[in-house]
Amino acid sequence: DAMVIQNPRYQVTQFGKPVTLSCSQTLNHNVMYWYQQKSSQAPKLLFHYYDKDFNNEADTPDNFQSRRPNTSFCFLDIRSPGLGDAAMYLCATSRRQEQFFGPGTRLTVL
Amino acid sequence: GENVEQHPSTLSVQEGDSAVIKCTYSDSASNYFPWYKQELGKRPQLIIDIRSNVGEKKDQRIAVTLNKTAKHFSLHITETQPEDSAVYFCAASSDSGANSKLTFGKGITLSVRP
Numbered sequence: 130d131a132m133v134i135q136n137p138r139y140q141v142t143q144f145g146k147p148v149t150l151s152c153s154q155t156l157n158h159n160v161m162y163w164y165q166q167k168s169s170q171a172p173k174l175l176f177h178y179y180d181k182d183f184n185n186e187a188d189t190p191d192n193f194q195s196r197r198p199n200t201s202f203c204f205l206d207i208r209s210p211g212l213g214d215a216a217m218y219l220c221a222t223s224r225r226q227e228q229f230f231g232p233g234t235r236l237t238v239l
Numbered sequence: 240g241e242n243v244e245q246h247p248s249t250l251s252v253q254e255g256d257s258a259v260i261k262c263t264y265s266d267s268a269s270n271y272f273p274w275y276k277q278e279l280g281k282r283p284q285l286i287i288d289i290r291s292n293v294g295e296k297k298d299q300r301i302a303v304t305l306n307k308t309a310k311h312f313s314l315h316i317t318e319t320q321p322e323d324s325a326v327y328f329c330a331a332s333s334d335s336g337a338n339s340k341l342t343f344g345k346g347i348t349l350s351v352r353p
Contacts, residue, residue, distance in 0.1 A: 160339055171328055171343035172283065179337040219282065226271040226332050226339055230282040 132156050133231035135220050141237045142210050150205040150234045152220030161203045162228065163195060164219040172219055178203060210238045241266040243331050245344030254353050258319050262329035262344050263311045269331040272305060272312045273341070277326045287314070319351045
């Protein structure tokens with residue numbers, strides 16, 4: 130019954146080694162979001178897709194990229210992870226403003 | 240852009256008491272106000288939301304009120320239980336289309352003392 134699925138749940142990477150996080154949804158929502166959340170902070174929006182239209186937040190570093198090959202899937206690529214990129218990465222979907230979050234991927238950078 | 244302020248940052252209540260968490264927003268065009276509960280290590284979970292065409296909404300022990308004139312909205316939890324302990328985020332949104340985004344408050348840590 131999972132509606133927003135994220136894989137993997139835990140990801141360990143080395144400093145500078147590219148990593149890809151994935152998100153899939155069974156809700157058929159047209160909007161998908163990627164957030165970064167650090168301890169004791171609110172989720173920070175990185176970018177979102179409205180169907181295939183990509184919307185980047187102004188302060189999202191170039192190190193972060195995203196792909197949405199179809200309605201169900203969305204990927205977050207971190208090209209050269211730094212220690213400051215260690216965080217929980219949350220995927221969310223929405224249809225009419227209500228956003229539903231996936232379980233998140235906890236990224237550790239060694 | 241929208242700015243959502245959430246106060247206080249921590250709240251401790253005795254089990255069985257009520258808890259009230261308040262948020263203010265700046266953009267008068269905002270028309271959707273959700274509340275999320277996030278337990279440690281888990282996803283933010285939508286617990287209740289309200290749209291600008293209503294002033295109050297209830298769901299069992301939780302309720303949300305909205306004052307559009309004053310630009311603030313509040314979460315009310317009655318008969319609090321230890322499992323209500325979590326971080327609560329308020330948020331606001333003004334667009335349901337291509338630019339639909341939530342602006343979050345900083346969150347409040349609610350502790351319910353047994």
